Amino acid sequence: xxxxxxxxxxxxxxxxxxxxxxxxxxxxxxxxxxxxxxxxxxxxxxxxxxxxxxxxxxxxxxxxxxxxxxxxxxxxxxxxxxxxxxxxxxxxxxxxxxxxxxxxxxxxxxxxxxxxxxxxxxxxxxxxxxxxxxxxxxxxxxxxxxxxxxxxxxxxxxxxxxxxxxxxxxxxxxxxxxxxxxxxxxxxxxxxxxxxxxxxxxxxxxxxxxxxxxxxxxxxxxxxxxxxxxxxxxxxxxxxxxxxxxxxxxxxxxxxxxxxxxxxxxxxxxxxxxxxxxxxxxxxxxxxxxxxxxxxxxxxxxxxxxxxxxxxxxxxxxxxxxxxxxxxxxxxxxxxxxxxxxxxxxxxxxxxxxxxxxxxxxxxxxxxxxxxxxxxxxxxxxxxxxxxxxxxxxxxxxxxxxxxxxxxxxxxxxxxxxxxxxxxxxxxxxxxxxxxxxxxxxxxxxxxxxxxxxxxxxxxxxxxxxxxxxxxxxxxxxxxxxxxxxxxxxxxxxxxxxxxxxxxxxxxxxxxxxxxxxxxxxxxxxxxxxxxxxxxxxxxxxxxxxxxxxxxxxxxxxxxxxx
Amino acid sequence: xxxxxxxxxxxxxxxxxxxxxxxxxxxxxxxxxxxxxxxxxxxxxxxxxxxxxxxxxxxxxxxxxxxxxxxxxxxxxxxxxxxxxxxxxxxxxxxxxxxxxxxxxxxxxxxxxxx
Numbered sequence: 224x225x226x227x228x229x230x231x232x233x234x235x236x237x238x239x240x241x242x243x244x245x246x247x248x249x250x251x252x253x254x255x256x257x258x259x260x261x262x263x264x265x266x267x268x269x270x271x272x273x274x275x276x277x278x279x280x281x282x283x284x285x286x287x288x289x290x291x292x293x294x295x296x297x298x299x300x301x302x303x304x305x306x307x308x309x310x311x312x313x314x315x316x317x318x319x320x321x322x323x324x325x326x327x328x329x330x331x332x333x334x335x336x337x338x339x340x341x342x343x344x345x346x347x348x349x350x351x352x353x354x355x356x357x358x359x360x361x362x363x364x365x366x367x368x369x370x371x372x373x374x375x376x377x378x379x380x381x382x383x384x385x386x387x388x389x390x391x392x393x394x395x396x397x398x399x400x401x402x403x404x405x406x407x408x409x410x411x412x413x414x415x416x417x418x419x420x421x422x423x424x425x426x427x428x429x430x431x432x433x434x435x436x437x438x439x440x441x442x443x444x445x446x447x448x449x450x451x452x453x454x455x456x457x458x459x460x461x462x463x464x465x466x467x468x469x470x471x472x473x474x475x476x477x478x479x480x481x482x483x484x485x486x487x488x489x490x491x492x493x494x495x496x497x498x499x500x501x502x503x504x505x506x507x508x509x510x511x512x513x514x515x516x517x518x519x520x521x522x523x524x525x526x527x528x529x530x531x532x533x534x535x536x537x538x539x540x541x542x543x544x545x546x547x548x549x550x551x552x553x554x555x556x557x558x559x560x561x562x563x564x565x566x567x568x569x570x571x572x573x574x575x576x577x578x579x580x581x582x583x584x585x586x587x588x589x590x591x592x593x594x595x596x597x598x599x600x601x602x603x604x605x606x607x608x609x610x611x612x613x614x615x616x617x618x619x620x621x622x623x624x625x626x627x628x629x630x631x632x633x634x635x636x637x638x639x640x641x642x643x644x645x646x647x648x649x650x651x652x653x654x655x656x657x658x659x660x661x662x663x664x665x666x667x668x669x670x671x672x673x674x675x676x677x678x679x680x681x682x683x684x685x686x687x688x689x690x691x692x693x694x695x696x697x698x699x700x701x702x703x704x705x706x707x708x709x710x711x712x713x714x715x716x717x718x719x720x721x722x723x724x725x726x727x728x729x730x731x732x733x734x735x736x737x738x739x740x741x742x743x744x745x746x747x748x749x750x751x752x753x754x755x756x757x758x759x760x761x762x763x764x765x766x767x768x769x770x771x772x773x774x775x776x777x778x779x780x781x782x783x784x785x786x
Numbered sequence: 787x788x789x790x791x792x793x794x795x796x797x798x799x800x801x802x803x804x805x806x807x808x809x810x811x812x813x814x815x816x817x818x819x820x821x822x823x824x825x826x827x828x829x830x831x832x833x834x835x836x837x838x839x840x841x842x843x844x845x846x847x848x849x850x851x852x853x854x855x856x857x858x859x860x861x862x863x864x865x866x867x868x869x870x871x872x873x874x875x876x877x878x879x880x881x882x883x884x885x886x887x888x889x890x891x892x893x894x895x896x897x898x899x900x901x
Contacts, residue, residue: 543896
């Protein structure tokens with residue numbers, strides 16, 4: 224360690240190591256700084272993709288051409304999807320808050336492989352730059368949609384190769400982060416932190432990490448095959464050469480459906496953190512929630528075929544995948560019921576994070592239940608490739624992961640930055656966001672049911688009323704989001720100092736200063752009970768002062784290097 | 787290896803054990819002859835794959851190709867990637883990955899056979 228005594232006397236934000244200024248960030252292997260670097264990147268890409276989304280809604284304000292040509296519209300929805308999925312939704316909670324909170328929540332000084340952690344951020348940035356570069360070089364941005372379906376992605380004259388390359392590199396970043404988290408959770412838990420004493424956010428990250436490690440390589444290989452098809456015409460997906468285009472859809476969704484759970488499981492983990500804190504009671508059904516995360520990860524692997532019901536897949540497979548899809552609703556339902564039961568007879572404190580969580584439960588329930596409409600064979604055929612699907616996945620992804628990302632920012636803002644935001648303004652922003660969200664996306668369910676196809680830049684006049692309502696919703700939503708970020712940004716600059724534990728949380732991150740010191744803990748704590756016990760202490764923060772030899776505190780070689 | 791784990795002592799033992807395994811892994815003497823034979827086997831199997839591709843086996847084509855590929859993968863994993871000399875836990879990890887891969891494969895290709 225460079226400055227032995229200094230490291231834990233100042234916060235990670237103020238600590239001056241070997242490198243100063245911007246290099247102190249770009250070369251830092253501290254998990255908290257890396258988390259914040261991810262936050263910077265992710266926020267920028269979120270705003271870019273959000274702007275593209277607003278442009279799409281403006282185009283749909285009137286039938287025919289409003290602000291862009293059809294080809295531009297195709298590229299805009301492709302980039303909106305690619306950026307949102309690969310650069311925001313997948314990495315947001317694990318890479319930002321997973322990185323920041325995971326080691327602290329399990330009582331560790333850093334992740335298991337800090338250098339690998341920094342490497343994964345650089346991979347993320349390289350992937351992001353490739354995605355942006357694809358906009359400006361070659362024959363124009365990709366126009367295939369974020370799914371890159373063959374045969375169009377093989378034949379398209381647009382810049383598909385670089386965009387797929389970007390997704391390929393981003394996949395590596397995801398694998399590396401997942402691997403790091405799995406090892407960290409297995410090897411670096413504090414003494415006494417058994418598996419069922421881990422915070423549920425850690426359980427969510429653990430299930431997610433396994434999906435990242437095991438499923439992401441499949442998309443990597445699949446995207447590499449697209450490039451082989453484009454450059455060498457190997458024929459894996461070309462029927463004329465003995466290939467099978469439906470095989471592409473299988474391979475794509477083998478990853479991309481579990482990816483939905485990469486997106487949502489960490490968000491569900493945060494729900495399970497926020498609810499006990501603001502309910503002032505232990506979470507209802509801890510073990511069931513923990514195991515349901517693994518259940519979702521496991522079953523989530525086997526349901527990809529429900530994206531392909533009208534692809535020409537065999538009837539037998541359609542029935543099997545439909546059945547499996549219904550099964551995944553069970554562990555999800557377990558979580559929802561346990562969350563609601565946690566609130567029952569609780570001493571609830573209504574704060575901004577809890578408002579977001581309640582909004583999430585409402586929105587995600589709609590998203591989940593409409594998923595069953597799509598999981599059932601007969602109804603799926605009616606609404607396939609319509610706005611119903613667009614509404615459903617925005618309710619699940621944005622309503623689920625996006626809203627929870629906002630909740631997470633509010634919940635851990637005092638811990639990450641050591642500042643408090645204006646609570647009343649945060650609640651106003653949350654209300655505007657939830658109203659805007661439903662105004663934007665709910666009309667899409669109706670339009671989809673009525674037959675409005677997705678990915679069309681034009682539409683029949685009878686849909687215009689719903690499109691206008693939806694576009695107005697996008698304005699309300701964006702206003703709420705800008706307002707929310709404005710409130711947080713103001714707090715960052717001028718907010719009052721946050722205490723160590725402003726919410727009365729019970730997990731380990733609330734036992735260290737806000738913001739945390741470089742190595743998180745002066746001593747590795749000892750865990751003596753569950754994570755959400757409110758009426759007694761379940762951590763011994765200074766074992767040596769109590770005469771306990773916990774055999775802790777010795778840094779790993781990697782952690783040593785981190786300093 | 788960290789000593790933060792609740793089983794710090796065990797971790798240290800495991801670390802030491804791993805060190806031994808590691809030493810063993812590098813210590814085993816595999817002759818160039820063995821590697822050459824494995825390589826010859828791989829080349830022969832590739833030739834079989836190419837030959838069979840020209841014969842019309844109907845629904846057996848896919849299974850035959852996959853079986854040959856599985857044998858080749860096993861040879862590479864066992865000999866070139868030193869799985870043969872590795873720790874049991876590493877073998878278990880590989881096995882888990884294979885089971886997952888097999889599940890993907892069965893679900894994907896059962897679609898093809900029922901189409």
